[in-house]
Amino acid sequence: MPDPRREIPRTDQVLADPRLREAVERIGPRLVKQAVVAAQQQCRDGGIEPAAVADIAVASLPVGATTLRRVINATGVVVHTNLGRAPLSRAAVDAVSTAAGATDVELDLATGRRGRRGRGALEALAAQVPDAGAVHVVNNGAAALALVTRVLARGGRSIVIARGELVEIGDGFRIPELLESVGARLREVGTTNRVRLSDYAGALDSDTAFVLKVHPSNFTVSGFTSSVSVGELTGLGVPVVVDIGSGLLAPHPRLPNEPDATTVLRAGADLVTASGDKLLGGPQAGLVLGEAGLVERLRRDPFARALRVDKLTLAALEATLTGPTPPVPAALDRRPDELRRRARMICAALPPGLEPEVVDSEGVVGGGGAPDVVLPSVAVALPERLAGPLRLGEHPVVGRVERGRLLLDLLAVAPGEDDGLIDAVKRVACREER
Numbered sequence: 001m002p003d004p005r006r007e008i009p010r011t012d013q014v015l016a017d018p019r020l021r022e023a024v025e026r027i028g029p030r031l032v033k034q035a036v037v038a039a040q041q042q043c044r045d046g047g048i049e050p051a052a053v054a055d056i057a058v059a060s061l062p063v064g065a066t067t068l069r070r071v072i073n074a075t076g077v078v079v080h081t082n083l084g085r086a087p088l089s090r091a092a093v094d095a096v097s098t099a100a101g102a103t104d105v106e107l108d109l110a111t112g113r114r115g116r117r118g119r120g121a122l123e124a125l126a127a128q129v130p131d132a133g134a135v136h137v138v139n140n141g142a143a144a145l146a147l148v149t150r151v152l153a154r155g156g157r158s159i160v161i162a163r164g165e166l167v168e169i170g171d172g173f174r175i176p177e178l179l180e181s182v183g184a185r186l187r188e189v190g191t192t193n194r195v196r197l198s199d200y201a202g203a204l205d206s207d208t209a210f211v212l213k214v215h216p217s218n219f220t221v222s223g224f225t226s227s228v229s230v231g232e233l234t235g236l237g238v239p240v241v242v243d244i245g246s247g248l249l250a251p252h253p254r255l256p257n258e259p260d261a262t263t264v265l266r267a268g269a270d271l272v273t274a275s276g277d278k279l280l281g282g283p284q285a286g287l288v289l290g291e292a293g294l295v296e297r298l299r300r301d302p303f304a305r306a307l308r309v310d311k312l313t314l315a316a317l318e319a320t321l322t323g324p325t326p327p328v329p330a331a332l333d334r335r336p337d338e339l340r341r342r343a344r345m346i347c348a349a350l351p352p353g354l355e356p357e358v359v360d361s362e363g364v365v366g367g368g369g370a371p372d373v374v375l376p377s378v379a380v381a382l383p384e385r386l387a388g389p390l391r392l393g394e395h396p397v398v399g400r401v402e403r404g405r406l407l408l409d410l411l412a413v414a415p416g417e418d419d420g421l422i423d424a425v426k427r428v429a430c431r432e433e434r
């Protein structure tokens with residue numbers, strides 16, 4: 001009996017297939033070779049015929065040279081931290097693609113000399129918040145806070161902060177520890193639930209660098225509570241820094257308790273810090289807005305260089321600010337009747353055997369803030385057993401399991417993704433039948 005292993009086509013023979021040669025150009029030799037080796041192994045195990053090795057290798061090629069997969073967010077959580085927070089707008093994706101090559105990020109094409117890095121993004125941000133004397137952009141919200149602290153409070157100067165605002169952001173990272181890690185000392189005032197202006201005033205001394213107000217963006221305290229407004233804090237005679245977290249630049253009608261940069265600056269804050277990839281709907285970035293002299297000090301500090309954003313971020317941020325409404329703010333504006341219409345259309349397109357049903361649902365902002373806000377939404381309910389297969393499908397869909405059913409909540413699903421969602425469910429149903 002001939003050794004079946006002899007019949008397995010050699011790697012170089014398989015790689016000569018024009019489809020695989022093209023794939024080497026597109027995603028590189030390593031991933032293509034991996035797909036070939038896996039197909040050869042299937043053949044060795046007797047799962048496929050030798051003649052099918054190239055076809056199977058082609059079919060199993062990754063779409064691109066990243067292990068990251070594109071996911072449909074049907075969780076009902078608009079800013080989902082584990083799904084990469086804000087999805088970028090089409091305009092921002094195009095901008096990233098443009099900036100990916102050689103680009104004039106730091107060159108003035110008119111004079112041929114060095115230009116201000118990321119001018120377009122900075123001007124776009126400044127234009128949306130005219131109350132800011134100047135703006136600066138760093139890697140993320142935590143970096144913005146670290147830079148402010150490092151420049152204003154290094155060497156053990158103190159930051160006065162309310163006990164109720166000592167926030168753990170996520171993944172075990174805590175704002176107070178972040179502040180101490182760059183050399184500040186914390187002076188905590190008030191209690192978990194209450195703080196008064198006199199608490200702040202009593203904590204000030206010649207070593208005070210600034211008063212920090214942190215928005216509790218991922219929890220609420222209710223009941224017997226009190227806090228001090230930004231406006232009141234500005235009378236204390238030391239700089240007031242406000243970490244608003246979510247990146248709203250102006251008030252949002254559906255999120256009345258979420259602070260925004262414009263309102264906080266008008267109330268007299270000297271500096272505001274925020275994230276770019278929460279409610280602003282842009283790339284991961286940290287925004288600093290405020291008094292021009294302070295912003296300039298931050299920009300010129302040696303530490304600023306360690307937090308510098310790359311050209312891709314600058315491009316995406318500019319397009320987020322100047323382009324069409326990005327997916328996150330679009331999701332916040334979605335109305336239940338529109339979602340119900342889409343859910344009905346999706347249900348009608350799915351195999352009746354799955355007994356898909358349109359149900360009312362409640363979405364949330366999620367990692368972006370507004371922990372107290374419920375966003376009325378609509379979902380397609382399916383059998384719970386589909387949750388795993390849908391996550392693992394060719395086009396992964398992540399839903400939410402509730403009371404024994406899988407809910408595909410449409411709040412954070414862009415209308416353009418409906419067909420992909422239908423297709424993904426159909427494939428899973430088809431595989432179940434086999």
Ligand SMILES: *Cc1c(COP(=O)(O)O)cnc(C)c1O
Pocket residue numbers: 140141142143167169214215216217218243244245246274275276285286
């Ligand atoms: C999210 C958040 C941060 C951290 O911002 P990153 O962009 O995740 O670094 C800091 N402060 C507040 C209040 C936040 O909500």
